Amino acid sequence: MQVCIAHLYPELMNLYGDRGNVIALERRAAWRGWEVEMRRVGLGDPFDLGEADLIFLGGGEDRSQQLIFRDLLEEKAASLRRAVEQGAAVLAICGGYQLLGRHYRPAQGDEIPGLGLLDAHTEAGERRLIGDVVAESPPLGGATLVGFENHSGRTFLGEGVTPLARVRAGFGNNGEDGTEGAVWRGVVGTYLHGAVLPKNPALADYLLRRAMEHRAGRPVELSPLDDAAEERAHRALLHRPGGRR
Amino acid sequence: MRQTVAVGAGKLTRQLSRWSGRGGSTLPGRVVLALEPDFLRRMAAQVGTGSLLVTGTNGKTTTANLLAGMLRRGHRVCHNAAGANLLVGLTTAFLTECDPWGRLRAELAVLEVDEATMPRAAAELSPVGGVVTNFFRDQLDRYGELEHSVELVRRGLAHFRPGGFLALNADDPLVAGLAEGTDLRAVYFGVDDASLGTSRREHAAEARTCRCGQPLGYRRYFYAHLGHWACSECGLARPEPAISLRRLRPRAEGARLTVATPRGELEFTFPLPGLYNVYNVLGALAAAWAMGEDVPALGRDLAEYSTVFGRMERLRVRGREVRLALVKNPVGFNQVLRTLGQERGEQVLVLAINDRYADGTDVSWLWDVDFEPLAGASSRIIASGIRAADMALRLKYAGVPPQRVSVIERPITALERALAGIGAGGVVWVLPTYTALLELRADMARRGWARRFWRV
Numbered sequence: 001m002q003v004c005i006a007h008l009y010p011e012l013m014n015l016y017g018d019r020g021n022v023i024a025l026e027r028r029a030a031w032r033g034w035e036v037e038m039r040r041v042g043l044g045d046p047f048d049l050g051e052a053d054l055i056f057l058g059g060g061e062d063r064s065q066q067l068i069f070r071d072l073l074e075e076k077a078a079s080l081r082r083a084v085e086q087g088a089a090v091l092a093i094c095g096g097y098q099l100l101g102r103h104y105r106p107a108q109g110d111e112i113p114g115l116g117l118l119d120a121h122t123e124a125g126e127r128r129l130i131g132d133v134v135a136e137s138p139p140l141g142g143a144t145l146v147g148f149e150n151h152s153g154r155t156f157l158g159e160g161v162t163p164l165a166r167v168r169a170g171f172g173n174n175g176e177d178g179t180e181g182a183v184w185r186g187v188v189g190t191y192l193h194g195a196v197l198p199k200n201p202a203l204a205d206y207l208l209r210r211a212m213e214h215r216a217g218r219p220v221e222l223s224p225l226d227d228a229a230e231e232r233a234h235r236a237l238l239h240r241p242g243g244r245r
Numbered sequence: 246m247r248q249t250v251a252v253g254a255g256k257l258t259r260q261l262s263r264w265s266g267r268g269g270s271t272l273p274g275r276v277v278l279a280l281e282p283d284f285l286r287r288m289a290a291q292v293g294t295g296s297l298l299v300t301g302t303n304g305k306t307t308t309a310n311l312l313a314g315m316l317r318r319g320h321r322v323c324h325n326a327a328g329a330n331l332l333v334g335l336t337t338a339f340l341t342e343c344d345p346w347g348r349l350r351a352e353l354a355v356l357e358v359d360e361a362t363m364p365r366a367a368a369e370l371s372p373v374g375g376v377v378t379n380f381f382r383d384q385l386d387r388y389g390e391l392e393h394s395v396e397l398v399r400r401g402l403a404h405f406r407p408g409g410f411l412a413l414n415a416d417d418p419l420v421a422g423l424a425e426g427t428d429l430r431a432v433y434f435g436v437d438d439a440s441l442g443t444s445r446r447e448h449a450a451e452a453r454t455c456r457c458g459q460p461l462g463y464r465r466y467f468y469a470h471l472g473h474w475a476c477s478e479c480g481l482a483r484p485e486p487a488i489s490l491r492r493l494r495p496r497a498e499g500a501r502l503t504v505a506t507p508r509g510e511l512e513f514t515f516p517l518p519g520l521y522n523v524y525n526v527l528g529a530l531a532a533a534w535a536m537g538e539d540v541p542a543l544g545r546d547l548a549e550y551s552t553v554f555g556r557m558e559r560l561r562v563r564g565r566e567v568r569l570a571l572v573k574n575p576v577g578f579n580q581v582l583r584t585l586g587q588e589r590g591e592q593v594l595v596l597a598i599n600d601r602y603a604d605g606t607d608v609s610w611l612w613d614v615d616f617e618p619l620a621g622a623s624s625r626i627i628a629s630g631i632r633a634a635d636m637a638l639r640l641k642y643a644g645v646p647p648q649r650v651s652v653i654e655r656p657i658t659a660l661e662r663a664l665a666g667i668g669a670g671g672v673v674w675v676l677p678t679y680t681a682l683l684e685l686r687a688d689m690a691r692r693g694w695a696r697r698f699w700r701v
Binding site: 016019020062063066067150198199229232233235 | 460
């Protein structure tokens, strides 16, 4: 079996250990005996995202996001949309998640359009939302998700997407409605860093299964892995007293 | 009156906390600030020559220690030695140097200051000069983004005395421009020995953009984003350093450094390992030169410098060699891993990761450290600290076979296990985050394994 993972802007969009997600996807595919083709796709790279089975976009600092924004909108949007329509999986974190939405409304100035892949929009907030998150994810069969969030933008979901999870501790999308992240087709957006996938193998495998099904064109069952170390790190965050010290 | 009461209470607290076996580097300061909020301002008024602040992400402690050591030649220096770099830590440092009536005995203060504390500390102390070492991503959950840290330091600079100086790392594009828009005199330091660099960037280095918005080009990378940089768009480039490393030759007992200064070349053997420590000594020399010190004489003293608490320390415990090196961000961690990877012989590693406030409450930075070279090594590894499980997980995904990794949360227990399992010629490397290091040192002191680390 072979799977192609495209890592978008690996140098400019990598905050808070986001590359751990790519490491996790690559390892978990390799442990199952799949051949992984990793594509690092930077500014101006003409790689056709329609060729990828799984596309990853991390978060970035404001300046990095400004730098990639035009490239994403003008060079990558069409092939990214095609990939999603064909059933490829996408994971976008934090700033990357915001860029997939309809628009971003800054504290001052005009709305900045996003890719519109997710029916969601983000507004600038004053206080940064920082801390550990524990959430429950119905789309993942009720699995818990743990991670660390650090964002000032508040994301609000439209009718067209499902929340990835409901927060039990932490702020999530906006600190108001209890939602965290968004899911639409194979696209998953989330504010969770950590990195999120190594500690949440349920989410990693959800994305990998979609990627494999995209490649194979039929339903795929993943073989189970020994996740003792993953579960230990997951549980450690689950049971932290109040999360913060 | 209030001053005297505050100083008395602070000194008493310090004595008590030392008797009880604690380091005593912040609690006394907290007591004084509660009783006398203007304490630092009053102290600043008494520092004859003035205060020097050392800030930046990495190397603050070592640079400040080196600089304090250099300036002690001719002055009585007030200095926060144990890395207690928030307002209470600065207060404790002054408390140590004043008599029971609140009269300051030191005429000069050399203080390492946390980036986020810079605006307050500078406002209270009106410094005459400073050193900025570098800016890396570190404990971002506290301060938001990297550029925010730069902004906090910049805000502090506005409170420096007019005509003061700033020793700046020319090789870090985020640091080099800091004197702009101030009336401070910039003294640059940097590395000119191009053979120490590469033309390739390591993972933990981020792409740097120029203030004109274009990505910066590099002729040379020394480590992370430190190097010889320039913008092809607007022409902004690394400034010419006044204090620069011309040549580094490795020696068994350290490195032989040739450093160019406005007062001629210095040559000395420097015992601290790693290029990052070379930057620290260059920064300290730049500040000492700006203070009018006799630079050639400093070169002669430097060879005698002994390691600062925890920043890479060698101890003998139960007949085994133990090396302690503080880790707090990917760049520093990579440097230590590179150093230990170059050594032959049996090794056991204790990686102790805590996530208390002073460590940074977010441990995602572990994913930006290059642990992958450990996969092919033979050393056993003990993941330790509050976030031991995260550390072990990172090692698993770095490809380290699980049978070589164990998880022991308490650092002292991990160290005991490491010592028990290593032969006579072997080395135990302990790489703890800040609070894990404090905890470990306290436990080691209780067992009589190491001198207590504070210096007063």
